[in-house]
Amino acid sequence: MxxxxxxxxxxxxxxxxxxxxxxxxxxxxxxxxxxxxxxxxxxxxxxxxxxxxxxxxxxxxxxxxxxxxxxxxxxxxxxxxxxxxxxxxxxxxxxxxxxxxxxxxxxxxxxxxxxxxxxxxxxxxxxxxxxxxxxxxxxxxxxxxxxxxxxxxxxxxxxxxxxxxxxxxxxxxxxKRVDLLYPLVHIIGKKRELPITIKADRCKSCGKCVKECPVGAIRLDDVATIEGAKCIHCYHCSVACKLGAVAVPVEKLDTMIQLNKRIIGMxxxxxxxxx
Ligand SMILES: Cc1cc2nc3c(=O)[nH]c(=O)nc-3n(C[C@H](O)[C@H](O)[C@H](O)COP(=O)(O)O)c2cc1C
Structure with missing residues (x-):
């Protein structure tokens, strides 16, 4: 088969x-x-x-x-x-x-x-x-x-x-309450997406983040630039960049996950x- x-x-x-x-x-x-x-x-x-x-x-x-x-x-x-x-x-x-x-x-x-x-x-x-x-x-x-x-x-x-x-x-x-909460959770989730900041002084325009972004949301100008409308907030760019040029406040992600675990449960x- x-x-x-x-x-x-x-x-x-x-x-x-x-x-x-x-x-x-x-x-x-x-x-x-x-x-x-x-x-x-x-x-x-x-x-x-x-x-x-x-x-x-x-x-x-x-x-x-x-x-x-x-x-x-x-x-x-x-x-x-x-x-x-x-x-x-x-x-x-x-x-x-x-x-x-x-x-x-x-x-x-x-x-x-x-x-x-x-x-x-x-x-x-x-x-x-x-x-x-x-x-x-x-x-x-x-x-x-x-x-x-x-x-x-x-x-x-x-x-x-x-x-x-x-x-x-x-x-x-x-x-069952998740069905009721779901639209709300989604709206809150969108609002709480974390900012992704490109540090221009660290970016060497190597293009690794551009190549690895799963939705093609990054382009290279003088430095990498993220197109907000395309970004799905998976934060992989921050993992891909080994120069520390893509900053994401991951500790906030952990807090958010803890909160979701409390609200939704495992x-x-x-x-x-x-x-
Ligand atoms: C931004 C973000 C949001 C996530 N949201 C959820 C979620 O709502 N529920 C859940 O069970 N796991 C969530 N996860 C955990 C991922 O599903 C888990 O890490 C998964 O292994 C990621 O798959 P990947 O490595 O193939 O990208 C989230 C992870 C990230 C980074």
């Missing part, structure tokens, strides 16, 4: 999950193409991916949770799938890397889009992963085992769509597979 793993991963953990999955699937004798939506020409143009997506039997959509949802770029890709107005023949699964706080919203939003497109969902997996400025190892042995279990589970049922009752589980938002279980 032909698999495609289409993913976005500003800070690299979803990419690592993708790599583990790819190895497992290839070892099982299938062909796997992996496509990073945040690299190269794909950042601006999903056209070539949409042209060939139907060649796959199974497509895995991998994204991290950012701001209580699947990361913007994945949502944009799913919208492009919708706008292309084609009939899709492949089956899909989802995988989410996250900090443990979306209360199911990231899955339910994405699964709903796939359902609207009549794309059968065969499974889903959520994996906890560290924040970019926390140097915890990833993937852990537990994560690798979970990914292996996930593949075995969907393979054992011959990649059949999720049964209706299990689908309810996937679509469920764990805390998902339980943190790691899970659905099939």
């Amino acid at each position: 032909q698999f495609k793993l289409i993913y976005i991963s500003p800070n690299g953990t979803t990419e690592k999950t993708t790599q583990v999955l790819k190895n497992i699937i290839e070892k099982d004798g299938h062909a796997v193409e992996h496509i990073n939506l945040g690299r190269g020409e794909y950042r601006q143009d999903f056209g070539p991916i949409l042209e060939t997506i139907n060649a796959a039997d199974i497509v895995g959509f991998g994204a991290p949770a950012y701001h209580m949802d699947m990361l913007e770029s994945m949502k944009m890709f799913l919208q492009a799938l919708q706008s292309a107005g084609r009939a899709y023949q492949f089956r899909a699964f989802l995988y989410l890397n996250y900090g443990g706080i979306t209360s199911g919203k990231a899955f339910s939003n994405t699964a709903q889009v796939l359902e609207a497109l009549n794309i059968p969902v065969i499974g889903a997996m959520k994996v906890t992963a560290p924040h970019f400025h926390h140097p915890d190892p990833f993937p852990t042995k537990t994560t690798e085992a979970l990914i292996g279990d996930f593949y075995e589970a969907i393979k054992t049922k011959d990649f059949a769509p999720i049964a209706t009752d299990r689908q309810q589980e996937l679509f469920a938002v764990q805390k 998902e339980s279980p943190l790691n899970a597979i659905y099939y």
Whole structure:
């Protein structure tokens, strides 16, 4: 069978999950193409991916949770799938890397889009992963085992769509109040996006941040300049720049996460597979 793993991963953990999955699937004798939506020409143009997506039997959509949802770029890709107005023949699964706080919203939003497109969902997996400025190892042995279990589970049922009752589980938002709070949380989240400052005296115009920004939101003038409207606030530019020219108050990010953990609460279980 032909698999495609289409993913976005500003800070690299979803990419690592993708790599583990790819190895497992290839070892099982299938062909796997992996496509990073945040690299190269794909950042601006999903056209070539949409042209060939139907060649796959199974497509895995991998994204991290950012701001209580699947990361913007994945949502944009799913919208492009919708706008292309084609009939899709492949089956899909989802995988989410996250900090443990979306209360199911990231899955339910994405699964709903796939359902609207009549794309059968065969499974889903959520994996906890560290924040970019926390140097915890990833993937852990537990994560690798979970990914292996996930593949075995969907393979054992011959990649059949999720049964209706299990689908309810996937679509469920764990805390009902999140559905009510969600629009508010989103507005507050937008307002609390952290400022990203380019320090002109440190920037050597090397272009690393331009190359690595997953949405192509940075251009090089005399120094790097961020286009506010395009920026998705993943803060990867601050990680990519080794000259310390991109400043983000990460301690505020930690405070915000702590607050979200208190308001929303952590998902339980943190790691899970659905099939
Ligand atoms: C700006 C930002 C916002 C985030 N928002 C959430 C969130 O709302 N819920 C959550 O569970 N994790 C959240 N996370 C944690 C990420 O989902 C987690 O670090 C993930 O591993 C990132 O994936 P990546 O390394 O592929 O970019 C956030 C991380 C960042 C940097």
